Amino acid sequence: MNGRRRGAGWLATHAALLAVVLIFGLPFLWLLAAAVSRAVPELPWPTEPTLEHLRELFRERNAGRGLRNSLIVATAAMALTTVTASLAGYGLSRLNIRHKTAVSYGVLLLQTFPLAVTMVPIYDLAIRLGLQGTYRGLIVSHAAISLPLAVWLMKSATDAVPREVEEAAWLDGASLVRAWRDIVVPLTVSGLAVTAGFAFVTAWAEVLMAVVLLAIGDVAKETLPFQFYYQASEGSGVVAALAAVYIVPVIAVFLLLRRLIVRGLAGSLQSL
Amino acid sequence: MAILPAALLLILFFALPVVWALYTSLTDRALLGIGAQETRFVGLENYRRLISYVEFPRIVRNSVVFVLGAGVIGQTVGGLLLALLLHHADRQRYRLGNVAFAAVIAAWITPPLVAGSIWGELLDAYGLVNRVASDLGLGSPDLLAERPMLSVILAESWRGVGFAMILFLGALQVIPRSLHEAAALDGAGPLRRLLGLTLPLLRHQVALVLMMTTIITMGSFLVILVMTNGDPALGTETIALFAFHRAIGVDFQIGYGAAISTVMLLVNLVFAAIYLRLARERA
Numbered sequence: 001m002n003g004r005r006r007g008a009g010w011l012a013t014h015a016a017l018l019a020v021v022l023i024f025g026l027p028f029l030w031l032l033a034a035a036v037s038r039a040v041p042e043l044p045w046p047t048e049p050t051l052e053h054l055r056e057l058f059r060e061r062n063a064g065r066g067l068r069n070s071l072i073v074a075t076a077a078m079a080l081t082t083v084t085a086s087l088a089g090y091g092l093s094r095l096n097i098r099h100k101t102a103v104s105y106g107v108l109l110l111q112t113f114p115l116a117v118t119m120v121p122i123y124d125l126a127i128r129l130g131l132q133g134t135y136r137g138l139i140v141s142h143a144a145i146s147l148p149l150a151v152w153l154m155k156s157a158t159d160a161v162p163r164e165v166e167e168a169a170w171l172d173g174a175s176l177v178r179a180w181r182d183i184v185v186p187l188t189v190s191g192l193a194v195t196a197g198f199a200f201v202t203a204w205a206e207v208l209m210a211v212v213l214l215a216i217g218d219v220a221k222e223t224l225p226f227q228f229y230y231q232a233s234e235g236s237g238v239v240a241a242l243a244a245v246y247i248v249p250v251i252a253v254f255l256l257l258r259r260l261i262v263r264g265l266a267g268s269l270q271s272l
Numbered sequence: 273m274a275i276l277p278a279a280l281l282l283i284l285f286f287a288l289p290v291v292w293a294l295y296t297s298l299t300d301r302a303l304l305g306i307g308a309q310e311t312r313f314v315g316l317e318n319y320r321r322l323i324s325y326v327e328f329p330r331i332v333r334n335s336v337v338f339v340l341g342a343g344v345i346g347q348t349v350g351g352l353l354l355a356l357l358l359h360h361a362d363r364q365r366y367r368l369g370n371v372a373f374a375a376v377i378a379a380w381i382t383p384p385l386v387a388g389s390i391w392g393e394l395l396d397a398y399g400l401v402n403r404v405a406s407d408l409g410l411g412s413p414d415l416l417a418e419r420p421m422l423s424v425i426l427a428e429s430w431r432g433v434g435f436a437m438i439l440f441l442g443a444l445q446v447i448p449r450s451l452h453e454a455a456a457l458d459g460a461g462p463l464r465r466l467l468g469l470t471l472p473l474l475r476h477q478v479a480l481v482l483m484m485t486t487i488i489t490m491g492s493f494l495v496i497l498v499m500t501n502g503d504p505a506l507g508t509e510t511i512a513l514f515a516f517h518r519a520i521g522v523d524f525q526i527g528y529g530a531a532i533s534t535v536m537l538l539v540n541l542v543f544a545a546i547y548l549r550l551a552r553e554r555a
Contacts (some may be wrong), residue, residue: 124530
């Protein structure tokens with residue numbers, strides 16, 4: 001059996017897989033190499049290894065503060081998204097709303113709605129409403145961006161919880177909110193984890209809203225994507241180091257949780 | 273009641289901005305110059321200005337090429353091929369499949385700015401791609417300078433393809449194994465099973481993913497922003513990047529930017545309508 005497996009099919013598949021690994025993996029290796037090389041390297045391993053870029057980032061370019069601020073914003077946005085999405089998913093799954101299917105697909109459609117369409121009015125509204133330079137604006141807008149897919153994920157997760165379990169609770173006199181809190185939430189933990197992971201990654205990556213809502217020079221509030229936006233075109237080792245600091249945490253988290261997240265994503269999008 | 277908080281957020285950040293964009297696009301609102309002091313109602317002036325802009329056809333063409341290249345070919349076709357490959361690897365329990373899968377997903381969660389910044393460096397005259405090409409005796413192409421549109425398409429596809437791949441993988445996993453076994457018993461080879469069985473079963477997902485990636489790619493401009501900023505000579509300026517440049521990045525002409533956004537919105541609505549139709553058919 002083993003001998004037959006390693007035939008032409010085995011070879012072709014592995015060659016293709018190797019190509020995929022190289023095409024998608026090498027850019028990251030290069031980035032890490034560039035972050036610790038004196039001059040930006042051609043090849044994906046370091047030349048003249050040095051920590052000077054990282055030192056400059058944290059000593060002179062405020063990367064530590066950016067990291068902390070990004071963590072605050074992304075965590076708060078994640079919490080807001082997860083709670084509201086769980087409630088909305090419960091609502092869409094259980095309540096008798098007219099045109100429920102159309103509403104659900106409409107919500108999912110919003111996920112593809114480009115920020116390029118809404119960024120101008122959001123920018124304008126933020127200025128008029130005095131939300132510029134506040135975390136409130138940043139957190140709420142980040143939460144809203146991941147909400148459509150999050151609602152969809154939580155609706156699918158709730159659909160999988162048998163109604164009878166809740167009905168028993170209702171008979172015992174539990175209110176809708178209590179049924180949600182005591183029964184739906186505990187039974188949709190893996191869906192919640194997927195939603196939270198997705199919301200965090202989205203908020204972590206989101207730069208447009210940061211550029212639109214944060215003022216240049218307000219050093220105390222800078223998040224990592226904001227810092228990266230204003231330095232990206234430099235093309236130096238320091239920028240590579242900043243990019244590495246920016247993406248390594250979120251990729252690490254994602255790789256750790258990837259089975260859970262992907263199973264959840266693929267599962268709930270199957271109904272498409 | 274339960275859906276209220278989410279509905280509120282969605283209205284605040286999706287519905288309200290759309291209404292606001294429609295209204296603002298009819299004014300000369302700007303953050304600098306005349307429109308900044310006193311905003312006036314100018315009717316359809318912004319739209320007229322956009323359509324009569326000399327470079328407008330070029331920007332539209334760039335957008336179409338970018339969407340076809342990165343959305344349709346790079347992400348939809350690419351995502352389908354990746355999903356077929358990884359699904360096969362998964363069935364055969366090839367370990368390398370897991371590594372490949374993780375690498376594609378890592379690219380997908382890489383923020384667009386970072387992806388653009390990495391590929392800008394990899395594709396330029398001193399980058400890895402140039403080095404590998406010249407080592408293989410393929411000359412020394414400075415892809416970023418010589419083929420800027422191809423470069424941004426490659427980078428955008430690299431970053432975005434994971435989404436389509438996940439959707440396709442999910443769809444492949446629910447195709448019952450027995451169908452394949454039955455077809456194999458009837459003498460259908462792998463290629464025949466792919467063309468005659470798998471692809472027809474996936475056609476709805478393909479159509480939906482196509483609509484989604486089209487809409488997403490049309491609105492996506494951060495990778496281009498970092499790599500070329502629309503240069504050289506507007507060679508990679510797409511409609512989304514143009515809206516950003518006019519309203520936020522360079523000019524602060526809110527009214528004009530809102531008009532460009534509104535035009536994009538109308539185009540998106542057409543695709544969205546097709547998408548909803550397909551979704552409803554399936555439901």
